């Protein structure tokens with residue numbers, strides 16, 4: 209096939225809508241406030257706006273450079289519905305229409321627990337995990353993509369339909385309940401490819417000249433499938449797909465890390481027409497020159513971050529590839545779903561900072577510039593390249609980007625060691641006087657409509673600081689009283705002052721900026737607005753101390769100080785790209801270290817530093833793990849090691865796949881770690897036991913991700929499982945995570961059951977065994 213591929217493209221575009229139109233439409237549909245036609249119209253509106261924005265940015269309307277890549281909820285889930293891979297446990301819902309089926313799979317109901325959700329590679333986007341077994345039926349089901357290609361055609365566009373590739377789809381799936389030991393979803397590759405052939409033929413019939421297949425699994429070394437097996441699967445799948453005559457030209461794209469040369473060879477050798485490689489994260493595979501007929505779609509513009517970057521260097525890389533005699537296309541390194549729509553909506557952002565940034569529309573414009581340069585020569589784009597270079601130079605020297613005092617401090621050693629473990633245990637026992645199996649919560653209490661309303665009113669200047677803070681104190685008072693009533697042992701202040709556990713710290717530390725409309729999709733209709741970490745980070749004044757102090761003044765029980773850890777602050781922000789992450793983490797850690805010291809000085813005896821994102825930043829390449837784990841663990845220790853032996857340091861991680869990082873968690877040297885465990889029914893207990901984890905541990909006994917109230921007996925059963933595997937003096941009883949998304953009704957009922965179950969367990973261990 210010799211259809212021209214455009215000289216510039218993006219791998220995907222934000223699909224939630226510039227003003228979150230899709231989010232609003234989907235949630236309104238869920239509430240029953242609008243019907244399917246209204247939802248479909250809203251989605252079509254978002255798609256049309258995306259095409260228009262990309263053409264405005266300079267991409268071609270009819271040369272397949274615009275990806276057709278919307279999603280009703282998640283792109284993996286949409287692919288699942290496209291190939292009809294409905295898990296057997298949802299079989300009774302299979303007759304729903306495609307959209308309702310999609311939502312049923314994503315959200316579940318009383319009889320059908322939702323599909324599991326997990327991180328998409330090393331990003332903060334979550335996809336739904338397909339469940340595949342030996343008997344999963346595949347059949348071309350949803351024709352949405354083909355319809356969208358037609359819809360675009362009718363509006364004057366030739367777009368490029370984008371779907372998840374068959375290898376990645378199966379590599380990201382998990383075996384269903386019926387699968388025997390040793391079964392891997394990838395065993396079903398041939399059957400799935402049969403359906404892909406039908407899908408591709410239909411896309412062709414709809415007018416697609418090119419199709420984009422996302423095969424990012426090929427870059428990952430941390431999936432349950434070995435890289436060699438993935439490569440071999442790709443060779444097999446794409447040989448069959450390429451051999452089909454009734455199909456669009458094939459563009460297989462990979463993102464988030466370097467594509468191994470073997471995988472490149474497998475794809476190119478199979479006969480795909482274009483291959484996308486992430487050149488922000490990895491080098492060009494050396495196999496490229498051996499396949500002069502395969503177009504390289506070079507991801508030279510970072511799709512996973514918001515920096516304007518070094519456009520001249522990007523162009524030079526493209527020119528180098530072209531000089532090898534290979535056809536090359538300028539592209540983003542990843543889909544742009546990870547960045548907000550446009551800087552046009554950031555009028556409030558400091559103009560200097562804005563000049564250093566590029567969101568989706570601005571990145572698309574960069575691509576258009578690079579493509580023009582490829583066609584017309586470097587001189588034709590010299591001005592744009594120079595402007596980007598100037599912005600970089602300005603950024604390097606700008607006030608706040610490099611602060612000598614912050615750098616000197618970061619270069620100075622701090623003690624990372626909190627001293628002898630046994631001595632610490634003893635000092636804490638004396639200082640804290642806690643009962644056996646202490647009960648606690650993870651930090652936040654329900655963020656009620658009143659809290660959000662008060663915060664909004666304060667933000668708009670409708671109420672003054674005094675009134676807002678009085679409101680917060682009332683809220684804290686209520687939460688403390690409630691916890692005392694419930695009989696919890698270690699209390700929290702409830703975090704009512706925090707809009708978000710990262711943004712709150714970003715707003716109180718120097719070196720961060722906050723956007724007004726910088727939303728990115730986290731999962732389904734959920735969006736987050738990451739802060740921008742642009743400069744050297746320091747803490748102008750104490751952040752949380754007065755709230756903790758106030759809460760502590762209301763009770764004789766211990767109130768935990770509550771901080772977000774350095775790795776999580778990095779993971780959930782847009783982070784500067786001009787120095788190693790570890791250096792940035794160290795600065796954040798030292799700012800937090802001051803906060804820990806101040807909390808301790810204010811009489812707070814237990815301090816929790818949350819690191820729910822510790823595992824999320826784990827690199828996809830194994831060779832990089834050791835370095836990552838070293839700086840991340842050191843950052844946590846730099847933040848916490850200032851605490852005296854008698855002060856108890858807690859951490860919280862909200863996931864249960866521990867295997868990979870259990871040693872690192874041990875290395876954090878926290879006195880107590882709370883983790884998610886309820887949904888997996890305490891699976892983690894065995895892991896901990898096996899590893900000989902000997903620190904305080906609070907495996908969650910209440911799954912707070914759903915509004916369901918667990919019965920006392922249910923909590924008690926989980927407590928029993930924990931007691932059976934964890935030394936009693938190490939065990940804490942707590943929920944899986946914070947309660948901010950829950951309502952008060954279910955919170956009170958569930959915590960009551962949790963406290964009762966802990967009490968029952970205490971009595972059971974105290975009673976002599978007959």
Ligand SMILES: [Zn+2]
Nearest residue numbers: 820862945946
């Ligand atoms: Zn959590």
